[in-house]
Amino acid sequence: MNDGVPERLARLRAEIGEAARAAGRSPQDIILVGVSKKQPLEPIRAAIEAGLGDIGESYVQEAALKFGSLPPVRKHYIGHIQTNKAKRIAELFDSVQSVDREDAARALARAASGLGKVLPVLIQLNISSADRFGVLPDAAERLAEAIRAEPSLRLDGVMAIGPDTPDRAEIARAFALAAKTLAHVGGSTLSIGMSGDWREAVRAGSTMLRIGTGLFGRRQEPR
Numbered sequence: 001m002n003d004g005v006p007e008r009l010a011r012l013r014a015e016i017g018e019a020a021r022a023a024g025r026s027p028q029d030i031i032l033v034g035v036s037k038k039q040p041l042e043p044i045r046a047a048i049e050a051g052l053g054d055i056g057e058s059y060v061q062e063a064a065l066k067f068g069s070l071p072p073v074r075k076h077y078i079g080h081i082q083t084n085k086a087k088r089i090a091e092l093f094d095s096v097q098s099v100d101r102e103d104a105a106r107a108l109a110r111a112a113s114g115l116g117k118v119l120p121v122l123i124q125l126n127i128s129s130a131d132r133f134g135v136l137p138d139a140a141e142r143l144a145e146a147i148r149a150e151p152s153l154r155l156d157g158v159m160a161i162g163p164d165t166p167d168r169a170e171i172a173r174a175f176a177l178a179a180k181t182l183a184h185v186g187g188s189t190l191s192i193g194m195s196g197d198w199r200e201a202v203r204a205g206s207t208m209l210r211i212g213t214g215l216f217g218r219r220q221e222p223r
């Protein structure tokens, strides 16, 4: 069932554009990252061929298996960083959105340096009590300094996962905190908004939406 993906991509882009304009923003200022974890290859390929320029993956091994069969596309690592996987992550991905502690930053920096590349990264903020990962907003500035001290990393901004709640006001408050923290951290990328909360994210100033099920449909069961 992959023949619906180009249509779904077009519809999603139109809806994002509308929401952006309603918020007084330009649709071009919002990058759509298709989160392709636990999705089969065919729909991912179809989306890229239909113009999707960015994909996100959370599992290193799964990504390594899939990437060889995909057309050129920008690849974002959005999963938890295990330091012993830093080298693989730096090899496979064009950007890492989930830097949430200094030892992860150092491991990535070492790996990127060994590859002779400068890796764009985001600091993952914890803005929801249910999230197991991410640095608390109060500690983000210190982590930012540590990242800036690494010549092989380039700090572009912040990423966060919104709270898992039906309370739209609570989601908006959490996203506002992420936006405020970006101002302290520096950079211009605010990666907030997933399938269930991207409208609140657009209103809060998101420059990067990470959408999985809303584009590709339900994920495959864990193996």
Ligand SMILES: *Cc1c(COP(=O)(O)O)cnc(C)c1O
Residues within 6 Å of the ligand: 035, 037, 058, 078, 079, 161, 194, 195, 196, 210, 211, 212, 213, 214
């Ligand atoms: C899975 C995942 C997404 C996409 O979630 P959907 O609800 O499927 O849109 C976005 N960001 C991160 C960090 C994820 O792990």
